[in-house]
Amino acid sequence: MVGTFWAFTPAIVAIVLALITKQVYVSLFVGILTGALMFVGGNPLQALGTLYSVMSEKVGANVPIIVFLVILGIFVILMQKSGGSRAYGEWARTKIKSKSGALAATAGLGCLIFVDDYFNCLTVGSVMRPVTDKFNVSHSKLAWIIDSTAAPVCIIAPISSWAAAVSGQLEGDGLVVFMKTIPFNVYAILTIIMVFVFCYMKLDFGKMKKNEKIAETTGDLNAGETDLPTDEDASIVANPHGKVRHLIVPVIILIACCVCGMIYSGFFYNWDTGTYGTAVQSSNVIEAFSNCDAGSSLAIGSTIALILVGIYYMIEKAVSFKDITDSFTQGFKAMVPAILILTFAWSISGIMGAKGGYLDAQAFVQENIALIPDTVQALFPAIFFVLACAIAFATGTSWGTFGVLVPIAVTILGGSGTLTLMTVSATLGGAVFGDHVSPISDTTILASTGGNCNHVDHVKTQLPYALTIAAISVVSYVVAGFLAKFGGVVSALAMWAVALVLFVAIIFIIKLARKNKTADIEQ
Numbered sequence: 001m002v003g004t005f006w007a008f009t010p011a012i013v014a015i016v017l018a019l020i021t022k023q024v025y026v027s028l029f030v031g032i033l034t035g036a037l038m039f040v041g042g043n044p045l046q047a048l049g050t051l052y053s054v055m056s057e058k059v060g061a062n063v064p065i066i067v068f069l070v071i072l073g074i075f076v077i078l079m080q081k082s083g084g085s086r087a088y089g090e091w092a093r094t095k096i097k098s099k100s101g102a103l104a105a106t107a108g109l110g111c112l113i114f115v116d117d118y119f120n121c122l123t124v125g126s127v128m129r130p131v132t133d134k135f136n137v138s139h140s141k142l143a144w145i146i147d148s149t150a151a152p153v154c155i156i157a158p159i160s161s162w163a164a165a166v167s168g169q170l171e172g173d174g175l176v177v178f179m180k181t182i183p184f185n186v187y188a189i190l191t192i193i194m195v196f197v198f199c200y201m202k203l204d205f206g207k208m209k210k211n212e213k214i215a216e217t218t219g220d221l222n223a224g225e226t227d228l229p230t231d232e233d234a235s236i237v238a239n240p241h242g243k244v245r246h247l248i249v250p251v252i253i254l255i256a257c258c259v260c261g262m263i264y265s266g267f268f269y270n271w272d273t274g275t276y277g278t279a280v281q282s283s284n285v286i287e288a289f290s291n292c293d294a295g296s297s298l299a300i301g302s303t304i305a306l307i308l309v310g311i312y313y314m315i316e317k318a319v320s321f322k323d324i325t326d327s328f329t330q331g332f333k334a335m336v337p338a339i340l341i342l343t344f345a346w347s348i349s350g351i352m353g354a355k356g357g358y359l360d361a362q363a364f365v366q367e368n369i370a371l372i373p374d375t376v377q378a379l380f381p382a383i384f385f386v387l388a389c390a391i392a393f394a395t396g397t398s399w400g401t402f403g404v405l406v407p408i409a410v411t412i413l414g415g416s417g418t419l420t421l422m423t424v425s426a427t428l429g430g431a432v433f434g435d436h437v438s439p440i441s442d443t444t445i446l447a448s449t450g451g452n453c454n455h456v457d458h459v460k461t462q463l464p465y466a467l468t469i470a471a472i473s474v475v476s477y478v479v480a481g482f483l484a485k486f487g488g489v490v491s492a493l494a495m496w497a498v499a500l501v502l503f504v505a506i507i508f509i510i511k512l513a514r515k516n517k518t519a520d521i522e523q
Helices: 005-021 024-040 044-061 063-081 084-095 099-112 117-134 139-148 161-167 174-184 186-201 207-218 245-268 285-291 294-316 321-352 361-371 374-378 380-395 398-413 418-437 442-451 455-486 488-522
Strands: none
Touching: 005 024, 005 321, 005 361, 005 398, 024 044, 024 321, 024 398, 044 063, 044 321, 063 084, 063 117, 063 161, 063 245, 063 294, 063 321, 084 099, 084 117, 084 245, 099 117, 099 139, 099 186, 117 139, 117 442, 139 186, 139 207, 139 442, 139 455, 161 174, 161 294, 161 321, 161 398, 174 294, 174 418, 174 488, 186 418, 186 455, 186 488, 207 455, 245 285, 245 294, 294 321, 321 398, 374 380, 374 455, 380 398, 380 418, 380 455, 398 418, 418 442, 418 455, 418 488, 442 455, 455 488
């Protein structure tokens, strides 16, 4: 079974089970165990030994990424305790004078908080809901903005929990490869563009349009819906004297420290020995970014940032030393689900041998990749996008989806060529789409909570918008896939030309339909 098509069995088992049971953790574990049983010839005790050997290897190799995720969790708790979010909300209420301004400020804050989607959903909702309520913005519209500037922003931000999760699935320097996928992520980027354009032009369609009309005319911001979610975690008490800078300064410090960590890692990390030394390995900053060790860079940078932010908060008397130390355990607890799913995703990739070893799926692909027609390979971005959409929708997890599909894409296509980058990016975008439209997605649930919106109503109102961008993405990937052989610049330009033309056409159709309806009413 080693080096044959059967090496993909663990991923297939995990996907099928996840679709049937909707339990991604159990499905991934069973997939790993299946691969271990295949590798040892069916002996269950040896299989368990192999399973935990693979898991220890993968977790051990990715400890810096886990450290980064835990520190991000601590950052989230600290920024909530500092009162910076509350202060921003109070500032916004005094400065924003129109509905368009309220919507733009909501979307802007969503783009600013890119370190983690959970923190994004709850912070943007709690901060901006009083502001949007003032201008009769429906809670479903607020939830859509929150959801559309959470995962889409995180998946294109190099310094985020999502970037750390994806980079661990990629070959070589995962963070650099991840950054190269960003220009190809049509779904995420176009979703963010849609939020700003639709808010500025006051465009709505489907049930969202109906909800907005009810909110404007009657003041019922939930459009008659009941069964509203409970508010965010009340156990975290925010500092009543917090300032806007207590939200912005920590984010700036985190970014600056992580960038400096990348530069340091790129100059002094030796890939041949896997250690740090005094000898300079790069000749300039650009080369340093290419040569950096992603996990170590983020772990080093975020650790220094945490120390600096802790000192800053104590000097500002925004958070006490005791609250800072208490945030360590609270932040770790917040990241346990993410760490668990990453552990399983890394392990299933390891037992498959997506990068060689164990069942050695990589060897099978290297022997048979030439047999796949170029026309089929060109469709891989669109195919993986649709697969990711379906799996993430059924399972409710984007991380679990790209944790399974990204290693397969990298194994099949290999390296970091244009088609590989496009396929990985399409997988990430498809996972975000499935996360958007799935009623069992944790991010979707948190967006409903943040917007104080009926959860099912949020799913219904967001679905047409997400489907619109997904359809545009599929067409764009088909075109770009066939042009991948001409290089990344050509394929990216063609992809975005198609995407933007279709997006503008959608806007024109919506405006034309609205104009015709207005004319019919006047007659």
